[in-house]
Amino acid sequence: MTESGxxxxxxxxxxxxxxxxxxxxxxxxxxxxxxxxxYRALFKMGIPTSGKNxxxxxxxxxxxxxxxxxxxxxxxxxxxxxxxxxxMNPATFLDDVTYLPDGGVIFYADHIDLPENIxxxxxxxxxxxxxLLQEADVPRNMRSYMENMLYVGIVGQVLGITRxxxxxxxxxxxxxxxxxxxxxFNMVMRGFEWAAAHLEKKDRYxxxxxxxxxxxxxxxxxxxxxxxxxxxxxxxxxxxPITPASSLVESAxxxxxxxxxxxxxxxxxxxxxxxxxELAALGAAIGAGWGGLRAMTATSGPGLSLMTENxxxxxxxxxxxxxxxxxxxxxxxxxxTRTAQGDLAMVYxxxxxxxRHMILIPGSVDECFEMGWKAFDLAEKFQTPIFVLSDLxxxxxxxxxxxxxxxxxxxxxGKLLWEEDLEKMGPGWxxxxxxxxxxxxxxxxxxNKNSSSAYxxxxxxxxxxxxxxxxxxxxxxxLNRIGRKLDRCVADxxxxxxxxxxxxxxxxxxxxxxxPALIEAxxxxxxxxxxxxxxxxxxxxxxxxxxxxxxxxxxxxxxELNRDGQLCDILKLEISxxxxxxxxxxxxxxxxxxxxxxxxxIIAMEKQNSGKAN
Amino acid sequence: MEKQTEVxxxxxxxxLTPMDYKGKPSTLCPGCGHNTISNQVQAAVYELGLLPxxxxxxxxxxxxxxxxxxxxxxxxxxNGLHGxxxxxxxxxxxxDAAVKILGFSGDGDTASIGLGHFKHIIRRNVPMVYVxxxxxxxxxxxxxxxxxxxxxxxxxxxxxxxxxxxxxCMEALISGATFVARxxxxxxxxxxxxxxxxxxxxxxxxxxxxxxxxxxNNNDNxxxxxxxxxxxxxxxxxxxxxxxxxxxxxxxxxxxxxxxxRLHDGSSILLHxxxxxxDPTDQGAALDLLTESYKKHYFATGLIFIDQSKPTVQDxxxxxxxxxxxxxxxxxxxxxxxxxxxNSALS
Numbered sequence: 001m002t003e004s005g006x007x008x009x010x011x012x013x014x015x016x017x018x019x020x021x022x023x024x025x026x027x028x029x030x031x032x033x034x035x036x037x038x039y040r041a042l043f044k045m046g047i048p049t050s051g052k053n054x055x056x057x058x059x060x061x062x063x064x065x066x067x068x069x070x071x072x073x074x075x076x077x078x079x080x081x082x083x084x085x086x087x088m089n090p091a092t093f094l095d096d097v098t099y100l101p102d103g104g105v106i107f108y109a110d111h112i113d114l115p116e117n118i119x120x121x122x123x124x125x126x127x128x129x130x131x132l133l134q135e136a137d138v139p140r141n142m143r144s145y146m147e148n149m150l151y152v153g154i155v156g157q158v159l160g161i162t163r164x165x166x167x168x169x170x171x172x173x174x175x176x177x178x179x180x181x182x183x184x185f186n187m188v189m190r191g192f193e194w195a196a197a198h199l200e201k202k203d204r205y206x207x208x209x210x211x212x213x214x215x216x217x218x219x220x221x222x223x224x225x226x227x228x229x230x231x232x233x234x235x236x237x238x239x240x241p242i243t244p245a246s247s248l249v250e251s252a253x254x255x256x257x258x259x260x261x262x263x264x265x266x267x268x269x270x271x272x273x274x275x276x277x278e279l280a281a282l283g284a285a286i287g288a289g290w291g292g293l294r295a296m297t298a299t300s301g302p303g304l305s306l307m308t309e310n311x312x313x314x315x316x317x318x319x320x321x322x323x324x325x326x327x328x329x330x331x332x333x334x335x336x337t338r339t340a341q342g343d344l345a346m347v348y349x350x351x352x353x354x355x356r357h358m359i360l361i362p363g364s365v366d367e368c369f370e371m372g373w374k375a376f377d378l379a380e381k382f383q384t385p386i387f388v389l390s391d392l393x394x395x396x397x398x399x400x401x402x403x404x405x406x407x408x409x410x411x412x413x414g415k416l417l418w419e420e421d422l423e424k425m426g427p428g429w430x431x432x433x434x435x436x437x438x439x440x441x442x443x444x445x446x447x448n449k450n451s452s453s454a455y456x457x458x459x460x461x462x463x464x465x466x467x468x469x470x471x472x473x474x475x476x477x478x479l480n481r482i483g484r485k486l487d488r489c490v491a492d493x494x495x496x497x498x499x500x501x502x503x504x505x506x507x508x509x510x511x512x513x514x515x516p517a518l519i520e521a522x523x524x525x526x527x528x529x530x531x532x533x534x535x536x537x538x539x540x541x542x543x544x545x546x547x548x549x550x551x552x553x554x555x556x557x558x559x560e561l562n563r564d565g566q567l568c569d570i571l572k573l574e575i576s577x578x579x580x581x582x583x584x585x586x587x588x589x590x591x592x593x594x595x596x597x598x599x600x601x602i603i604a605m606e607k608q609n610s611g612k613a614n
Numbered sequence: 615m616e617k618q619t620e621v622x623x624x625x626x627x628x629x630l631t632p633m634d635y636k637g638k639p640s641t642l643c644p645g646c647g648h649n650t651i652s653n654q655v656q657a658a659v660y661e662l663g664l665l666p667x668x669x670x671x672x673x674x675x676x677x678x679x680x681x682x683x684x685x686x687x688x689x690x691x692x693n694g695l696h697g698x699x700x701x702x703x704x705x706x707x708x709x710d711a712a713v714k715i716l717g718f719s720g721d722g723d724t725a726s727i728g729l730g731h732f733k734h735i736i737r738r739n740v741p742m743v744y745v746x747x748x749x750x751x752x753x754x755x756x757x758x759x760x761x762x763x764x765x766x767x768x769x770x771x772x773x774x775x776x777x778x779x780x781x782x783c784m785e786a787l788i789s790g791a792t793f794v795a796r797x798x799x800x801x802x803x804x805x806x807x808x809x810x811x812x813x814x815x816x817x818x819x820x821x822x823x824x825x826x827x828x829x830x831n832n833n834d835n836x837x838x839x840x841x842x843x844x845x846x847x848x849x850x851x852x853x854x855x856x857x858x859x860x861x862x863x864x865x866x867x868x869x870x871x872x873x874x875x876r877l878h879d880g881s882s883i884l885l886h887x888x889x890x891x892x893d894p895t896d897q898g899a900a901l902d903l904l905t906e907s908y909k910k911h912y913f914a915t916g917l918i919f920i921d922q923s924k925p926t927v928q929d930x931x932x933x934x935x936x937x938x939x940x941x942x943x944x945x946x947x948x949x950x951x952x953x954x955x956x957n958s959a960l961s
Contacts, residue, residue, distance in 0.1 A: 172959075217960035227956060233946030235938055236708055259948040262941070267934040269946055271708050273927075275701070276734040283694070283701025283731075287672075290692060290702070291709025292939030294946070313695055403957040406950045411943035418940075446690045447710035447937050449667045456683055456691040467638075468683070 017072035021084040028060025034148030035066040040169035046210035050076035051398035057336045077517035078592040105203040123203040153191025160206045221394035224365040226251035228372015236288035236295040244392035245326040248298040278306035289321040292445030296322035301330045312351030320379035327391040329590045338590025339393035345566040359540040363515035365401035380414035393592045394513035415442040422450040430464040431455040439484035493539035504531040507556035511537045520595035542574040627663030637685040647799030647825030656685040658809035674699040678720030678747035697728025700735035710937035715742035725761035736789040738927040743812040749827035750838035757830035764837040786820040793819035794919040810855040850916040852886035
């Protein structure tokens with residue numbers, strides 16, 4: 001890590017590679033390409049960067065913001081202020097500038113009228129977008145796209161992003177379309193040259209190339225999840241479109257033909273099928289899982305609500321299936337394009353009657369990949385639905401992650417019996433017999449030609465052979481055996497990751513996409529004199545490591561993006577002996593968590609709590 | 615009512631006896647039309663010479679959906695959720711395309727809670743037999759109106775039905791079904807021949823079986839009662855299924871009165887003309903027939919429509935010949951080199 005350029009005492013000192021820039025545009029104007037070109041150029045220069053799209057639930061015409069955070073220190077969580085804004089949308093201009101502190105920078109399209117009372121301590125760079133566009137003689141239908149390319153060039157030049165990085169970044173975006181690349185890159189350069197000739201550098205922010213980010217990739221969690229699933233041997237995915245899960249399956253659609261040709265026959269080994277609704281999406285995945293295929297679906301909260309009855313069916317019939325929930329803000333339709341961690345409590349016990357599920361919670365794009373393939377092994381090992389809880393922030397935004405690691409284990413189909421296995425086993429096989437006393441029975445699937453392989457699968461009460469049964473003892477035995485799978489699964493689930501402070505007596509706990517914010521918060525707290533250890537939970541049910549973490553701290557703050565502290569509740573319930581030590585802190589606005597919010601809240605709580613302790 | 619088929623010492627093509635196709639004893643009401651369906655399904659599968667293991671049974675919830683337990687015990691079965699049978703069938707159809715799928719559903723399952731799935735599985739042309747055991751009433755919840763109950767039907771606890779029925783053959787037709795038939799639990803011969811043809815058909819075969827509920831909806835004037843059915847049944851043709859291994863012998867007497875529909879595997883459906891010539895490949899004629907029969911209050915049964923040109927949902931994917939569920943794990947995981955390419959494209 002390099003030295004930070006930030007200095008509290010000298011506001012005019014140069015700040016290198018540390019800033020947050022928000023690009024304010026109108027959605028549907030094609031700004032996505034331009035914004036991606038900018039942040040990828042920073043990544044190409046070796047600067048840790050994240051790109052978050054704050055977008056409306058709308059196709060065209062409403063305000064949208066793209067937030068690029070660069071941090072030489074590697075902090076890629078959201079920050080609640082801007083250092084730089086690129087103002088392309090007159091409608092939001094007055095509000096947008098309020099996020100800038102003194103010394104902040106505005107690049108603005110010069111057809112936007114500036115208010116008279118604008119903060120004189122801001123640095124202003126007018127951008128003659130329209131006249132530059134006119135000079136370039138751009139066809140009418142291409143204008144809004146090209147406007148965006150102009151600001152890429154202007155902002156890039158003023159900040160010190162190199163031509164080479166911009167070129168490489170844009171070329172990657174328009175890979176295989178050299179003509180489109182050229183027209184776009186020419187426009188970027190037009191902006192770049194204009195800025196070089198006409199703008200005098202007045203602000204303190206700049207970028208400087210760092211050594212290349214070693215073994216890092218830039219992608220979104222949904223793409224990573226899709227790839228992980230394809231490397232996990234997914235054979236069937238049925239789905240129904242929903243924000244923010246659609247791009248997960250769409251990524252898989254984009255990759256499946258390339259990645260999943262049978263090495264023997266050259267035919268396809270994975271089917272992706274869009275169906276009529278979420279009930280059908282999970283129903284078909286259950287049918288495929290029951291039939292012996294590695295099956296999954298991907299959805300978000302409202303879709304999961306619709307799938308609930310099917311979840312219970314899969315749970316009780318012990319059918320392997322993987323369900324990705326890319327969470328958005330609920331309840332109800334909620335905020336479809338904002339992020340939250342509000343489905344955890346629902347998912348844990350999803351379904352009527354006695355149910356409890358295994359949940360994986362990735363916190364980075366590389367974990368989305370890893371849990372993508374592992375989920376299938378777990379589903380088949382435990383013969384149960386496996387949930388993977390991602391969210392909009394992780395799923396749809398751009399993140400730096402470690403290179404995807406090739407699976408270190410062979411595909412594990414679990415206790416699946418074919419003809420010869422049944423023969424070896426001899427007579428007496430029963431679908432729901434607990435032969436190994438681990439709660440996990442042996443299963444057969446359709447197409448098995450052994451005459452004792454078939455059984456009747458039903459969501460109603462059944463005995464060890466699948467026969468209908470209303471017998472009380474049998475019911476209890478069946479339900480308790482299924483429950484035992486949950487009690488014993490934790491050793492197979494991802495363990496938490498603990499980041500130690502120095503002699504900390506306080507713990508902070510989080511999950512999923514808040515990881516970058518909480519890592520940064522831990523450091524900010526240390527700077528403020530509050531040492532904390534940080535634990536990121538990566539699966540539910542809870543495990544011993546989590547119990548020990550809580551046990552070994554005076555108190556732990558559980559920080560999450562839901563109102564009632566759902567993770568905190570689960571920890572309190574399952575580690576009830578230490579429930580008094582757990583305090584929940586919730587942020588519910590639909591935006592990614594910020595380190596500053598976490599720090600400030602913990603410091604405030606600590607003042608109260610240490611007061612109590614005295 | 616219908617007697618259980620007598621156990622004979624005979625064996626079929628694959629060397630099995632009718633006993634090998636039996637199920638558990640039925641717990642449906644004695645005389646239930648659904649028991650007839652169970653018997654004819656197992657007879658059809660037996661006579662076609664399919665191994666029970668080459669067939670799966672899927673169903674939803676209701677009396678109809680319980681019935682798969684009462685036949686083909688050696689076949690895998692999945693009794694799933696109310697109305698969702700087609701979703702299970704859709705997923706399972708990709709696991710092993712050589713396995714025949716028999717779906718069983720009722721009028722509550724198909725015409726109400728699962729109507730959307732019914733239409734969409736037809737639209738996808740999932741290769742399977744979709745049997746609706748249609749009795750115009752909710753039996754398992756003890757006698758409520760269904761969406762196929764006749765207008766004006768009076769039930770004990772509900773009074774008079776004020777809403778007109780849906781015609782599920784009509785729904786199937788306009789959704790693009792590739793095989794549509796209607797039959798009656800009082801006409802076992804026709805039913806069995808239709809089942810055989812439907813099992814061999816490559817695509818979705820919808821069979822609406824009017825199957826009386828002797829407990830809740832069997833008054834003489836009720837559309838789905840035995841007596842109404844017997845009095846009003848008007849078969850549109852006399853059906854014989856001829857398997858691909860048999861030569862077709864037609865009397866010169868029959869020339870011009872028999873239509874032959876050749877199926878993809880070389881089997882045939884012979885349709886003997888009854889009163890007027892009916893072309894089951896003409897969708898317009900099929901729609902007219904259903905409209906007329908509802909209007910004029912007669913009960914048209916037989917093969918209403920068949921179209922063998924449409925691709926099945928599996929045809930849309932270039933899948934291996936081998937069952938997908940038997941592919942070895944190493945054929946399902948892309949190589950480490952492929953991952954390296956992905957990593958470098960993202961870095």
